[in-house]
Amino acid sequence: MWRAAPPEELPTAVYKGDAWAPSSWREWNAAANKLQYRSYVVWRKAAFSGVTINIDQDGLRRTYYSSCGQTGHTIWMFGDSALWGAGSPDWATIPSLLAKQYRDTGNEVCVVNFGEKAWVSTQETIQLLLALKAAEKKPDLVLFYDGVSDAFLPYQTSLPDAHENLAHIKRLFEGFSKQPGFQFLQESNTYALLRRMRAHLETTEKSRADSPLSAEQVAAMARITYENYLKNMEIVELLGRHYGFSCFFFWQPTLFAGHKPMTGHERHAQRLEEQGHPGVGELMRVTYDLFRAIRQPDFFYLADIFNRDEENRFLDFSHVGPAGNQLVERRMFEVLERHGYAGTSHSNQGSNFE
Amino acid sequence: MELQSPAATKATPPGATSALTPRMGVKAFLKRLSVAVTLTLVLLGLGEGASYLVLKSQETRKTTAKIDSPIYRGQSWAATYWQELESAEKVQYQPFVVWRRAPFTGSAINIDAEGVRRTTHSYCDGNAYTIWMFGNSVLWGSGDPDWGTIPSYLAAKYENAGRKVCVKNYGEKNWVSTQELLELMLQLKQAQRKPDLVIFYDGITDTWLPFQSAGPDVHGNFNQIKSIFEQAEMSKSMGFEYLLRSNTVRFLKLVSQRIQAQGKGGARPLTETQASAMASTVVTNYFHNMELVEVLGQHYGFRCAFFWEPTLLTGWSTLVSPQVAPWIPQQEPGSRPVFAATYKLMRNFHRKDFYYFGDLLNDSPATVWLDNGHTSPDANRSLAEKMFQTFAGAAGGVKDAAIARARGLSELYEP
Numbered sequence A: 001m002w003r004a005a006p007p008e009e010l011p012t013a014v015y016k017g018d019a020w021a022p023s024s025w026r027e028w029n030a031a032a033n034k035l036q037y038r039s040y041v042v043w044r045k046a047a048f049s050g051v052t053i054n055i056d057q058d059g060l061r062r063t064y065y066s067s068c069g070q071t072g073h074t075i076w077m078f079g080d081s082a083l084w085g086a087g088s089p090d091w092a093t094i095p096s097l098l099a100k101q102y103r104d105t106g107n108e109v110c111v112v113n114f115g116e117k118a119w120v121s122t123q124e125t126i127q128l129l130l131a132l133k134a135a136e137k138k139p140d141l142v143l144f145y146d147g148v149s150d151a152f153l154p155y156q157t158s159l160p161d162a163h164e165n166l167a168h169i170k171r172l173f174e175g176f177s178k179q180p181g182f183q184f185l186q187e188s189n190t191y192a193l194l195r196r197m198r199a200h201l202e203t204t205e206k207s208r209a210d211s212p213l214s215a216e217q218v219a220a221m222a223r224i225t226y227e228n229y230l231k232n233m234e235i236v237e238l239l240g241r242h243y244g245f246s247c248f249f250f251w252q253p254t255l256f257a258g259h260k261p262m263t264g265h266e267r268h269a270q271r272l273e274e275q276g277h278p279g280v281g282e283l284m285r286v287t288y289d290l291f292r293a294i295r296q297p298d299f300f301y302l303a304d305i306f307n308r309d310e311e312n313r314f315l316d317f318s319h320v321g322p323a324g325n326q327l328v329e330r331r332m333f334e335v336l337e338r339h340g341y342a343g344t345s346h347s348n349q350g351s352n353f354e
Numbered sequence B: 001m002e003l004q005s006p007a008a009t010k011a012t013p014p015g016a017t018s019a020l021t022p023r024m025g026v027k028a029f030l031k032r033l034s035v036a037v038t039l040t041l042v043l044l045g046l047g048e049g050a051s052y053l054v055l056k057s058q059e060t061r062k063t064t065a066k067i068d069s070p071i072y073r074g075q076s077w078a079a080t081y082w083q084e085l086e087s088a089e090k091v092q093y094q095p096f097v098v099w100r101r102a103p104f105t106g107s108a109i110n111i112d113a114e115g116v117r118r119t120t121h122s123y124c125d126g127n128a129y130t131i132w133m134f135g136n137s138v139l140w141g142s143g144d145p146d147w148g149t150i151p152s153y154l155a156a157k158y159e160n161a162g163r164k165v166c167v168k169n170y171g172e173k174n175w176v177s178t179q180e181l182l183e184l185m186l187q188l189k190q191a192q193r194k195p196d197l198v199i200f201y202d203g204i205t206d207t208w209l210p211f212q213s214a215g216p217d218v219h220g221n222f223n224q225i226k227s228i229f230e231q232a233e234m235s236k237s238m239g240f241e242y243l244l245r246s247n248t249v250r251f252l253k254l255v256s257q258r259i260q261a262q263g264k265g266g267a268r269p270l271t272e273t274q275a276s277a278m279a280s281t282v283v284t285n286y287f288h289n290m291e292l293v294e295v296l297g298q299h300y301g302f303r304c305a306f307f308w309e310p311t312l313l314t315g316w317s318t319l320v321s322p323q324v325a326p327w328i329p330q331q332e333p334g335s336r337p338v339f340a341a342t343y344k345l346m347r348n349f350h351r352k353d354f355y356y357f358g359d360l361l362n363d364s365p366a367t368v369w370l371d372n373g374h375t376s377p378d379a380n381r382s383l384a385e386k387m388f389q390t391f392a393g394a395a396g397g398v399k400d401a402a403i404a405r406a407r408g409l410s411e412l413y414e415p
Helices: A021-032 A094-104 A121-134 A148-156 A166-175 A183-187 A189-208 A215-243 A264-276 A280-292 A322-338 B006-010 B017-067 B078-088 B150-160 B177-190 B204-212 B222-235 B241-245 B247-264 B272-300 B315-319 B333-347 B377-390 B401-406
Strands: A035-038 A042-045 A073-079 A109-113 A141-146 A246-251 A299-301 B091-094 B098-101 B129-135 B165-169 B197-202 B303-308 B354-356
Touching (some): A073 A094, A073 A121, A121 B272, A141 A215, A166 A183, A166 B091, A166 B222, A183 B241, A215 A246, A215 A280, A215 B177, B150 B165, B150 B377, B177 B197, B177 B272, B197 B204, B197 B272, B204 B272, B303 B377
Parallel strands (some): A073 A109, A141 A246, A246 A299, B129 B165, B129 B197
Antiparallel strands (some): A035 A042, B091 B098
16 A cells, blocks of 8 residues: 555654644645546645645645745755655645745745655656646756655566556556456455455565565665666756756655664664565665765765754654754755855855846 | 145144244244345346346447448458457556556467567567657557558568668557657666657547546546546545446446437537637647657657648548448547647648648548548558658668659658
8 A cells, every 4th residue: 555654643752742743643644645646647635725734736735935926936846755745734844944945045936846645756757747848937946856765666566667556556447447347346345355365464474584585686676766767867857958947856865774873763663664564674775875876966865964863853764854854955955055056145156047 | 745735834833832933933034035135136146247248249249340341341350350359458557658458469469568569570679770659549550450550561661662670569549649758758768779760640539638538638538547546545445336337337327328418419519619729738738749759859869750640530521421431430529620620720730840641541432441530451551651751761761862852742851
């Protein structure tokens, strides 16, 4: 089933008594599972209106401090649930914090949060392409924030370029047939129960095994993610040259990579993920090692960002709370500032926005 | 045989009445309940079986009608083809492009593990000049054997001209140009050998799309697929929605649709303004897709060409009456204004890599049409020949550009 579902209990250690946290948690639970089908990118969250979470008719989450008029600079951000802001209120997602940073430095920008749960970079590239076709005002800057979903994908499917939950969606699609027949019985509750029992048995057997994935398998899976990501970067860069935007790619932190001094809660979160998906930790580590070595001018590895941070930052093995988002956003802004995208006054090189 | 009177069987010993009657009553109730449940199940089963047979026979009737079409008279492969197509129609889910046909091996139809149909006269083992072709079922070759598709005829033309090329038929039923663009992008990511030439052959499905669905830039059957996905998401695999897809419910829906259609006269009327708006949506979207294909071409080093396919649903179709061509289904007359408006726009569109083929079959006999869009192998041959002439010289298929010019194709020729 879907990853990036809210953890079962509110991790109070991360929120430290934030008054909005319990209601945000309830809204996340309500919004997270209301998905709509979308052509080519397969799913997006349905429209939702709450106190801490708001999603518009296009399935896009609200970005605070964003000013989207006919003039002014536009930043489109793509990523999975970590960018969408799982576990954070609208005003504390990475896109909202970035928009705030621009506003605080005297530059109003339009930031659009295209993040969606469990999305991988190919989905994001396709979303970018579709959005470029539809948008009258093209973006000035496109940011990708990826890592965990892409690295996890080969664990779920052997297809080289797929999306998450492929087996589930394939079953839904193929279970339906225009031809008369008896395929509909595969959707019956009896069939579902038997399937669930089989999956349970398989998972139990898998978790009993000492090493669910060999080193060769892990290396091959990591390589698939790495090569696919570079190809997606190439296409995004190509679109950037044609439509006149710059692009930057950020690789997100996870508890399985880097050297964060983990809190008890974080150790528990890491253990839970490893129990649910045996071998996934090693896969993440090997994949992240490959990405750490990338030396492209528009790629930035942020997975070490919490290396000396002893605070509770992670809600689960991949999502950080508002304070973690703030640190990620600051690092992103530093990169953009260095490349002349901080606005008009802060960069030595002048503004590339102009 | 000694018959026992019913009265005798029902006789109860004195004093035992109060103890046995309730037990017997429960027994009798259970017996009747079992009979009732069994009967209900049998009736439901019979209803389901009967609905299946009715729906199946309808499918078979449709196929038989196609086999009887004059296109297939005297064609030894026709019966085999239609028999194979029944199995080859099965599609599989494919990430991002949504569906592709499942692998199939036959004598008239062959589909490889990637869901790509066989192209004859194509040589993809070495480093031959490579052509990728994208389109809907017309390009795939619905109604045609492997050797009678447009890609196969194009490959044959090159071969006959002394040049072996690799032609890949990425056509798929009901695909629209956005799906094809994404397939191109995904294939470019995977392929070691990039294409030299990419051909798009579109028209009917793109034009049909806004008539079928109000959503912008979607794929065919969008509403249906959206409903499958969202119902399953809502029910999270628990519930009884699956019964809506049983043969009985489908049969009842079909009956209800027919009754409704009779009442309304069938067609959805479109005003000229609505048709123009839809045409404008189709054309704008197609231009965006062309632009993106060209961007990919510049980067990956291939030429691209876009052909707009003919259809009976344009103005000329009014000449084909059920009396002249009874095998052609007279469906959805409401969509005709959209086709007329879209094809009018495309006919007047000039771009160096765009070729309007919409009128190419206007002087052909009605027998080139299998239905409103799918064409016979003979028609495919002539369409492939026109395409080949378009590329004269590009792959060394025709040695001299003068030949192309002599054929009156100078406006299409590009050195």
